[in-house]
Amino acid sequence: MNDKKILSVLLTLFLLLSCSNSSVSNAGSLLWKVSGNGLENPSYLFGTHHLVPISILDSIYGIRSAFENTKQTVGELDMSDMAGMQMQIMSQAAMPEGVTYSSLLDHEEEMLLDSMLRDVLGVGLEKLGMLKPAVLTNLISISLFQRFYPSAASAQSLDQYFQDEAIRLSRPVMGLETAQDQIDLLLNIQTLQRQADMLICMVKHPDLLKEQMDDLQVAYHAQDIDALRELYDKEIPDDPCPNTDAEKNALNGDRNRKWLEKLPAIMKEKSSFIAVGCLHLPGEEGLIEGLRKLGYTV
Structure with a gap:
């Protein structure tokens, strides 16, 4: 398990963390056109899943045209300086x-943790024990995803694909957050003890993780962001590993509010293809309703 593998896992985290329904149904929609409110040209908002193959784009109507008709690409993170x-x-x-x-x-x-690491990653705590629990949680989660869905695990994420295509076309690429913002989200919003508690809970309940992954795959391939959001918000009876409301808000609500402060100026400057984790789109605090409240037609 080398540094490059660990980095790859961390950078694919932000959907799996990181699709209340909004007042207008968003089912069957991953791609949204943003116009009006003084925009000379429309921008587009696309909900990504960081662990699906690029081939899914063939099933998303209008995605190629939307990308081609914009002048810059915006992601959660500018991934150019890997x-x-x-x-x-x-x-x-x-x-x-x-x-x-x-x-x-x-x-x-x-x-138990050492045994899980050896089974999933091929090495145990003697090699990985210097890493924080949140890192091990995501190493295990994403490695299991790749084991459960070998055909779905792509070497290139949708987020990386659109940024690479923008660079190929000599278009600007920008991020809504910095690398430090996302590192803080992953490693610093929970105490180490809380991270360890969530890690061992996942290790003790692998069947629950598999069920959640299955539901996520079905909802995303149905392009149903409301269903994805419901999965995220779903309260499982006697859930052994629940996230707190504060943790969920840090992952979505707080970030959406910060992004909504930035997006008007970004879209006004250039028509933008905005590709972020699909959990950020729906809900009363999501980007779709947030942009509508700012006066845009979405």
Whole structure:
């Protein structure tokens, strides 16, 4: 398990974290046209899933035309400086000095985690124990996704594809967040103990993870962002591993509000193809309703 693999996993995290229904049904729609409110040319909003093959674009009506008719591409993160992001991520992914999994988990839990790591990643805590629990959570989750859906796991994400295409066409690429913003979201909004508790809960309930992945795949391929959002908001009876409302708000609501402050100026400057995780589109606090409230036709 090398640094490049760890970086790849971290950069694909932000849908799996990171599709209340809005007042207008959004079912069957991943691509949205944004016009009006003084825009000379429309922009487009597209909900991505970071772990599906590029071939899904063939089933999304109008996606190629929407991309071709814009002048810049906007993502959650500008992914052009991968080497710099790798250094930044790896500098913050390590456990603080003096903190070990023995101090965060009991002995039985530590052995269970070590066994899961060996089964899924081929190496155990002797190699990976220096990494924070949130990193291990996502290494395991994404590696299991690739095991469950080998044909769906693409070497290139939809987000990376559109940014690469923009660069090929000599178009600007910009991010709504910095690498540090996303590192903070992944590694710093929870205490290490909370991260460890969520990690071991996932390890103890792999069937629940598989069920969630299956539901996610079905809803995304149906292009039903309301169904994706319902999965995210769904309260499972006796859920052993629930996220808190504060954690969910940090992943979506707070970020959407910050993006809605930036998007009007971005779209006014150039018609934009905006590709972000599909969970950010629906809901009363989602980008679709947020842009409508700002006076745009979506």
